[in-house]
Amino acid sequence: MRNFLGSGFRARKSIGDVTFDIINNIFWIIVLFIVLYPLWFVIIASFSDPDMVIQGKVLFWPKDFSWIGYEAVFDHKELIRSYGNSIFYTLTGTALSVAVTMMAAYALTQNFPGKKFVNFLFVFTMFFSGGLIPQFLMNKQLGLHDTILLMIIINCVSIWNLMISRTYIMMNVPKELYEAAIMDGASHFSYFFRTVLPLSGTIIAVLCVYYGVSRWNDYFTALVYITDRKKLPLQTVLREIIASLTTSTSTDAFFDAYADDIQGMVDARRKAAVAKYCAIVISTGPAVILYMFMQKYFVKGVMLGSLKG
Template sequence: MTTRTIPSQQLLRERRPADLYRVPLRARLADPAFNTMTIAILLVAIAAVAYPLYFIVIASVSDPNQIYEGKVWFLPAGFTLEGYQRIFADPAIWRGLGNSVLYTVMGSIISVGSILGAGYALSRKDLPGRKFIMLLFIITMFFDGGLISRYLVVRDLGLLNTMWAVILPGAIGVWNLIIARSFFEHSIPDELREAAQLDGASDFQFFFRMVLPLSKPLIMLMLMIHVVGNWNSFFDALIYLNDDTKYPLQLVLRNILIQSDVAASGNLSGDVESYAAAQRVAELTKYAMIVISSLPLMIALPFMQKHFTKGALIGAVKS
């Protein structure tokens, strides 16, 4: 009598699905419980981030007295656009908006162009002294001359009270340079450059025609970082600019807020109604200014998010 060997696949077909996929009750409940808990935590985190932004928006069109009384939670109370009307009636706002757009565009172009060029050069193994040059960049991450030394350098270069005083001192971030160098090292193979050289392409032609088109995630990452940084920057303008016609929007809004607070504080010695009116204006302009300064980035950044994530992972994981 001979025994017949059943192939493993046939044996699997003959067994009942319940025998194959019989899982203990605890294991079957583990995944749904984990998923439910994860979703709940994520919803709480989203609410914790989104609700303050939503509250700022509804508070900017609500009566400050209603806000103080705790009547503003999910819908505006005492709807008013007075805060926006007061802000946009000020010509300094429009001038500051134009300055911010100029500083952001020029600063981002200069910063991204410099980082891409320097990062690609430092990624080339045939660059003489590239390790020493990279060491000089890294040293600046740990040692800083301080604000006074930077101010003296900007002054001696004749950049005070100019657009370049806001753009050039912080044009290149060493951390971003490291990300760019790592991206080029691991994403642009040497064989591709050798093939381009055999076809007669120079280094500049290879960089502009082949490297840059393959580096769109990195370019979008750098653009996003520098657009956000340049748009929100006001400290350099506060230090290096003396002409208020050259102030960026963030600095203009800061000055308006300070003036509103000072006006409200100056009415402490007067009647209560004047102080309450001044405080009301200060609160209206405060919420409206937050919305105005944040809205452009909130509109633009979602369209760049996927490129930001991809570029950050490529530049960071492989570094």
């Protein structure tokens, strides 16, 4: 922490620079506070006693530590089931997306007849689409409406991710390796699996985060396509909790459903005050933790994509 105030006061530091460093540090302390405080508040509220949260006595530290909200959340069968659904959709969907994207990205680094046309097919979808309603009707005709399959394969390829991956392969897998492989009589398949994939760890990690997080966070797809409540993902169920907040300010219809009598109702409402914070914590946790783990690869990979973009 020696260098906390700027740069450790090396020789010849002008007054102007010292002032700048002080202002810069104040700036960042304020920004970090703005970024972190809402997140911190959600966490401490989720561990606090509902009455303390309602009265606004929780500010910087949990008050009257309790698990009551988490108990309410884990008792909520629909929430837990949707959590399982989301894990399943995210794992399968991400694996599929990464595989399909890497295969196509590799093919686009090679020359072949019709490449221009294929490129056009991909890029065009970035700029023009039929819109929500035709897609909805087509999926219905194909029998994809309200199926688990749809939740896994929809939005499978992001063209943006495809372009990043193609650039990554072009820049990080040396051309000489390809020539050597051809000399040995290797096919595209064996070259892709034995050489390209092992050299693409960074971009695969980045793709996992991009696809994984966007799938985990998506509520709209299920809102449009899923009617069977057993298939709903977490975010769509969370949305209902939030919708129950919008219709009225005092009731929490969502958690009320689990109460048997009046006393149960009062308890349920009390719990609901913190249960919403708990729901936010358990739903956001996986995405943030995934980002934290992959963070090392991430900055590098994203920079690379954006530089080319």
